[in-house]
Amino acid sequence: MTDTTAHTNPQEFWESFYQERDQIWTGQPNPLLVREAAELAPGTALDLGCGEGGDAIWLAERGWQVTAVDISATALGRAAAHAENAGVRDRVEFAEHDLSTSFPEGEFDLVSAQFFHSPVEQHDERTRTLRRATAAVAPGGSLVIGSHAGWASFVEHAHVDVHFPTLEEILDGLELAPGQWRVETSDEVEREMIGPEGQVGVRTDTVLRVRRTV
Template structure:
């Protein structure tokens, strides 16, 4: 997950460098825990009405979302570019007693093929990508590959920082083109006019929530898109 702040004048190569294994191994290796260990609020909200099945958590980090999904009955493939993050996910799954429901694997969103679902299946029932901010030049290809891993009848769930947060001062810019509105996901997948032959939009929203910042609580806006493959 690309949560680091970048300058808007960063080059494309610099933005892509922040998605590499080396970058994130160093990031995770510098601290015993980087994230809170709690599942993302939007994941909890958007899966409340779904029947557990096979899930793929893209950019799983230290495993909070993957482990929470497993505790709800999902069989989870947790993918990340960082080996350090994957080792932590696997260890945390053991500690929470859900290691049989969580398998980890290395995945580079910029170059790897669509994530592979368990054998003898047609894809994942849920592909979840939270705060997967990639350069605009790579965006369409990345999200099309993630969408390709969704089984018929399954869901693609995308949650991200909304660019409005830069205008309101809630966040610094993540860099040129990295933050995006819901419409950008729809455009990448060819969902126009509210639907397509392949996808049925179930949630297309930009809700506000309160987040604790160093200077206190602040209102932030999320991009939230949930699509069902027909």
Template sequence: MDDTTTGQEYWDARYGEHDHLWSGEPNAVLVREVTGLEPGNALDLGCGEGADAIWLARHGWRVTAADISRVALDRAAHHAATAGVADRVDFQRHDLAASFPEGTYDLVCTAFLHSPGEDMPRAAILRAAADAVAPGGILLIAGHAGPPPWDPDAHPHAHLPTADEVLASLRLPDGAWDVLLSGEHERLQTAPDGRAMTRTDNLLKIRRRRT
């Protein structure tokens, strides 16, 4: 990604290179942390090809799903229709640095909202995500804790904050939120050459208090 390429151009091109960029399965941390919650309305930021949004819809949530890439959103809408949940997911194109979905939500989630360049104001976007959480609602932020083990020099300019750094960057008012989980975890991921490798990610889960 160079200085002349916009975020939408970069991601449209990347999605356009593959029939599917991701596995099609929901993120395991989303499934683990959301299972058991009372379904309501959810916001999925950086929804990609829609696996998380579709899983949420299948489990009773009404979902607004946003991404910068029209290619990804068209693919996600097709997958949602195939899964029979098209009426429960509203796919919206947003460059989150410039626009943000309206409304408040019982669940706001984002998984691996990273950019290969330095142009995405991730902390500001996550503050907007926190602002979109309704009283009693959950904010769930999953991120990479480091580069992929098969390419340790990948994206040298991308800052990958810890969960505690993400929490601090949200600038939450005192006494307004409860921290339910903040830390690192490991998961197996398949490298491009087919090897199974361990990758470290982090997760922040917080709840906005009702009063």
């Protein structure tokens, strides 16, 4: 997702976002990650944009050794506290990164980028980060990208300047080397959701899972 009119510093934006309330997210893992990773053998995982830690904790509870990164120190502090409460703090390493300028070192059996959208960064920045994420996937490992395909049905048309990448755009942007990757999932998923004023609507998401074969 990109808003071409936004020029706010990303770190300032996300710090402000998380400081607005004591809890932003439900604490539950993203369902697209659960769908795609539940049957994978545990190993090492990288959670990009971990927020308050729902995905990282879910992975750790299933035996993964997780590196979880976010641009917001506030989000990371909450995530670490939640991991401690869940009894998996020793299985998750939290690190602060602005992924447009720095990236965790190493290779991972699973790299997850769930709803890795930002209203204060351009589309090409997201694409560059996801492309960099492919280099962090170990041989035989998987990259799982969950994305919004559009606004929820109850959202007004005031956001026409926001671009949601298609599955084809996401896949093309990864620039996967021919013969070295296999596309295992490329789906659109429609789900019902409740709006901030109790509106009932639907939203379409996309999920892409690719595996490095060599």
